[in-house]
Amino acid sequence: MLPNKKQERQAREARSRVRTFQARRFVHEHQVKRRARDNLIAGVSVVAVVALAIGAQILFFSGGPGSTAPSTVASPADSPSASAAPADGANSGDVPPSSLAEDRTWTGTLALNGIPLGIELDGGLAPQAVSSTISLINDGFYQGVTCHRLTDGGFFVLQCGDPAGTGSGGPGYSYGPIENAPADDVYPAGTLAMARQGDNAYSMGSQFFIVYDDTTIPADAVGGYTVLGRVTSGLNEVKAQITDAGVADGSSDGAPTVPTSITQISVQ
Numbered sequence: 001m002l003p004n005k006k007q008e009r010q011a012r013e014a015r016s017r018v019r020t021f022q023a024r025r026f027v028h029e030h031q032v033k034r035r036a037r038d039n040l041i042a043g044v045s046v047v048a049v050v051a052l053a054i055g056a057q058i059l060f061f062s063g064g065p066g067s068t069a070p071s072t073v074a075s076p077a078d079s080p081s082a083s084a085a086p087a088d089g090a091n092s093g094d095v096p097p098s099s100l101a102e103d104r105t106w107t108g109t110l111a112l113n114g115i116p117l118g119i120e121l122d123g124g125l126a127p128q129a130v131s132s133t134i135s136l137i138n139d140g141f142y143q144g145v146t147c148h149r150l151t152d153g154g155f156f157v158l159q160c161g162d163p164a165g166t167g168s169g170g171p172g173y174s175y176g177p178i179e180n181a182p183a184d185d186v187y188p189a190g191t192l193a194m195a196r197q198g199d200n201a202y203s204m205g206s207q208f209f210i211v212y213d214d215t216t217i218p219a220d221a222v223g224g225y226t227v228l229g230r231v232t233s234g235l236n237e238v239k240a241q242i243t244d245a246g247v248a249d250g251s252s253d254g255a256p257t258v259p260t261s262i263t264q265i266s267v268q
Helices: 005-062 127-138 235-241
Strands: 063-065 073-075 105-112 115-122 149-152 156-160 191-194 208-211 227-233 262-267
Touching (some): 105 227, 115 127, 115 235, 115 262, 127 227, 127 262
Antiparallel strands (some): 063 073, 105 115, 105 262, 115 227, 149 156, 156 208, 191 208, 191 227
């Protein structure tokens, strides 16, 4: 029997509904796939950003203040870092005896660009480091020596004590061990600490760093950073006249914009 016009119309409408449904399903499936792809890309991007951030932190803290190359400090790059030193585990050169610290607190003045800082050195908690520092002070070693490194990107130290002004110089000897390092890796504003090479507890020399704002410096494989003592006065003036000006090249780690040197230091 031949289909009548009504049946043909219904058939056309049915085919149209099928095509519409298929088109909608195609669009929906495409959208689902695109969302999945976008979510994957976003997830990968987040992981990449986190990885980069973690990598940057590791790099920033790997050298330590001082790097003597933050490493003589914490290789807070890095960290405060210091100059080259022999294999970890032994002193090198003519290291002053730890008995010079006399197991007592030493008080004195450290002037940067003529700005006086009151300081205390804890000979009881850091006898080797304080003995070395006292010896260098009494020998006039620090007079006129620059502060070659400033960090201000979440890590707030001003590193001084390298006679070469490059981050690789020292007194001709290196020593350890690490003394009086904070168990929680937190170095409060005003902390005076020794820079060293990353992963080398016996690489301290003459380079030290001043923490001008509360800073966390992760310990490395050999520990934290020897805390010599603290600044008792004048830190706000140093911040206002030196560290607030930032790093010379606009980065977060490098020579300070304001050239800085030790103009006077004494303890008793």
